[in-house]
Amino acid sequence: MNYRTFGRTGWKVSELGLGAWQISGRWGKVDDNESVRALLYAFDQGINYVDTAQAYGSGHSEEVVGRALKQWKGGKIYVATKVQPVRWPSPDEDDPPMRGRYPVWYVREEVEGSLRRLGVERLDLLQLHCWLKAGMQELDWLEALNALRSEGKIDRIGVSLRDYRPEEGVNLARLGLVDSMQVIFNLFEQRPADVLFRSGQQTGTAFVARVPLDSSSLVGNWTNGTYQQWEAEDIRRKLFREDRFQITMERVQKLKEICAPHYPTLAQAALHFCWSDPAVAVVIAGMKTQAEVATNIAACDGAPFPSPLLEAVKSHRWVRNFYN
Secondary structure (H helix, E strand, O other): OOEEEOHHHOOEEEOEEEEHHHHHOOOOOOOHHHHHHHHHHHHHOOOOEEEOOOOOOOOHHHHHHHHHHHHOOOOOOEEEEEEOOOOOOOOOOOOOOOOOOOOHHHHHHHHHHHHHHHOOOOEEEEEEEEEOHHHHOOOHHHHHHHHHHHOOOEEEEEEEEOOOOHHHHHHHHHHOOOOEEEEEOOOOOOHHHOOHHHHHHOOOOEEEEEOOOHHHHHHOOOOOOHHHHOOOOOHHHHHOOOOHHHHHHHHHHHHHHHHOOOOOOHHHHHHHHHHOOOOEEEEEEEOOOHHHHHHHHOOOOOOOOOHHHHHHHHHHOOOOOOOO
């Protein structure tokens, strides 16, 4: 396992982190015992960063992570979780207000719940699950987080940018008001590397790259029958509904063709692409079984992303928001 410095915190975190949304039950059936085994296996293999949230199964993901933490007898595991706003903005709103979405009383209540479910005394990193650009002027969210830091409930603070809106975090990164920023970054969504990452490097902001495998499309193992295999409650049935699945699979096939000479699987190429940007502190991939952990860890070979391939994938940028 390779480790990177998490911004100005000084933490040394594994370049591959475990995204715990997948163990919440929204991505197909899960076995909590198997999820715990997967987490412990990941820790044993050197993964020391876990990303979860209250919103993942109404706290279920945090509870499962907490079970694994209780059983773990090894080194430090950095646990990042998130608090959702009192009210989510519409994904179609370009500039929704930030004020009032994270009042102190509410954030404190949510933090207490996360601490209880995770079984820890302090959260290593608390992220706002939705940060809006109006937050540069409406700063009550920052007051709420700093109050909890002063009470020792949380160590570091971060934000998770809205889906497919990396530009909303540029000014926040330039000012360095938070320790970390989480953003979608993958072979399709390449825009964070244009301005956002460069802005954050100047202030020591750590970047967490989420959705590196594009919600499973960039694993590269889809077939024409894959969509029908997903259960009704599986979130992927919504993400890739109607013609989205076929359009995505066609684009994935083109990426597979240009990546094949360099990597044995598209998933390995996708992870290496994310690691190729030095601003990225950790790439969080969803993993719910030991087999999935082992597959992703196999990509952690420390090899650089080939320069010719980096140039070639630029033409495969695809700006879209399937979360709508």
